[in-house]
Amino acid sequence: MEILTDKKAGVGMANLEKFSETLQSLAETDKDIIVVTSDSRGSGKLVPFGNRFPKQHIEIGIAEQNLVGVAAGIAxxxxxxxxxxxxxxxxxxxxxxxxxxxxxxxNPVKLIGISAGVSYGALGSTHHSLHDFAALRAVNNIIVAAPADNYETEQAIIQASALQQPVYLRFGKKNVPDLPGQIEAPFLFGKGRVIRRGEDIVLIGTGETVQPALEAAEQLAVDNNIDATVVSMHTIKPLDYELLRQLAELGKPIITVEEHSVYGGLGEACASYLMENNYRNKFKIMGIPDEYTVTGSQNDIFRHYGLSCEGIAAAALKLLQ
Structure with a gap:
């Protein structure tokens, strides 16, 4: 087992707060940065940005179609x-x-989807975004990504700001721990990050599912002497096919974990590549099934659908049998 530790893991802020902090830092020297919100300045942690840079913030109100149209025009x-x-x-x-x-x-708009996945929890299915990967994967000329921690978030905002291409980034609400591997596995769009290397099974997560996947790997090592590789596949499109090929050639079972419908997201993107290229690894997609989603906190929903540390570890053991 090898955990890629170039720094001690700590509990970071919510990725949304890191997004706001990074954007403010960029706006200090770049007056071309404009933020457009749909009555989402507070929920997007952008009140400090609006206070510091009032001429670089536009409030549209609850009119999301107008939001995107206005943003495209300004871009x-x-x-x-x-x-x-x-x-x-x-x-x-x-x-x-x-x-x-x-x-x-x-038009190189940076679309920021906040409170993504099941972050809104008890507000129910109308407020869950379990479709965004599937919908946007079908659209040409847009990067689709879900940073897993503050480091990935900071780098995603810096790199997206410099790109002359549309980008969609999704962020949840909770505080997230720092992941290892920032030196050995730097963040680049379209390149997954291996944050733990093992020999027995591969766990591929995206966004806020990467941390429970890492916790499951550590639990499997302690309780079952099972050594898991863990990957943060932050970019859903373009997917890192080269890394996926390397992982498949290990010949070990692969589990994908996502805060998204099991249809059309990370899991099906990986499965498509594996099948088209004749890989025969045991494979499982973990996500939200095609049903009326249970209501509760994000943690409650993760536990119910097996996206917790314990649920992922149990799925790994079953696949390895």
Whole structure:
């Protein structure tokens, strides 16, 4: 077993707060950065940004389609635009505008889906974004990513700001621990990060499922002498096919873990590549099944659907039998 530790893991802030902090840092020297919100300045942790840079913030109100259209127009004039709205509404109500005004028109808007996955918890299925990966994977000319910790978030914002290409980033609400491997596995869009190396099974997570996958790997090592590789596959599109090939050639079982429907997300993207290239690894997709989603906190929902440390470890043991 090898955990890639170039720094001690600690409990970081919520990725949304790191997003806001990083954006403020960039805006200090770059007046082209513009933030557009849909009554989401508070939930997007952007009150400090608006207070510091009032001329670089535009509030649209609860009108997500307008949000994306306005953001596309400003981006077409050469500004670096971050359009911030709850992920469930941003990628459903505004899908047509994302497709046509942003991606197909090649306007480099940075779409920030906040409170993603099941972060809204008790507000129920209407406020879950379990469709965003599936929908946006089908749209040409957009990067789709879900940073797992503060390091990945900071790098994603810095790199996205410099890109002349549309980008969708999704963030949850809870504080997230720092993952290891920042030196050995730096963040780059389209390149997954191996944060733990093992010999027996591969756990591939994205966003806030990476931490429970890492915890499950450590539990498997202690309780069962099972050594797991853990990957943060932060970019869903373009997927890191080279890394996936290397993992498949180990010949070990592979589990994908995502805070998304089991349809159309990380798992099906990986499965498609494996099948098309004739790999025969044992394989399992862990996510939210096709049913009316239970109501509760994010942790409650993770436990119910086996996306917790214990659930992932149990799935790994079953696959290895």
């Amino acid at each position: 077409s004039a050469g500004k670096k635009v971050f359009a911030v709205s709850p992920a469930c509404f941003l990628t459903a109500r505004s899908f047509e505008q994302i497709k046509n005004d942003v991606a197909y028109s090649d």
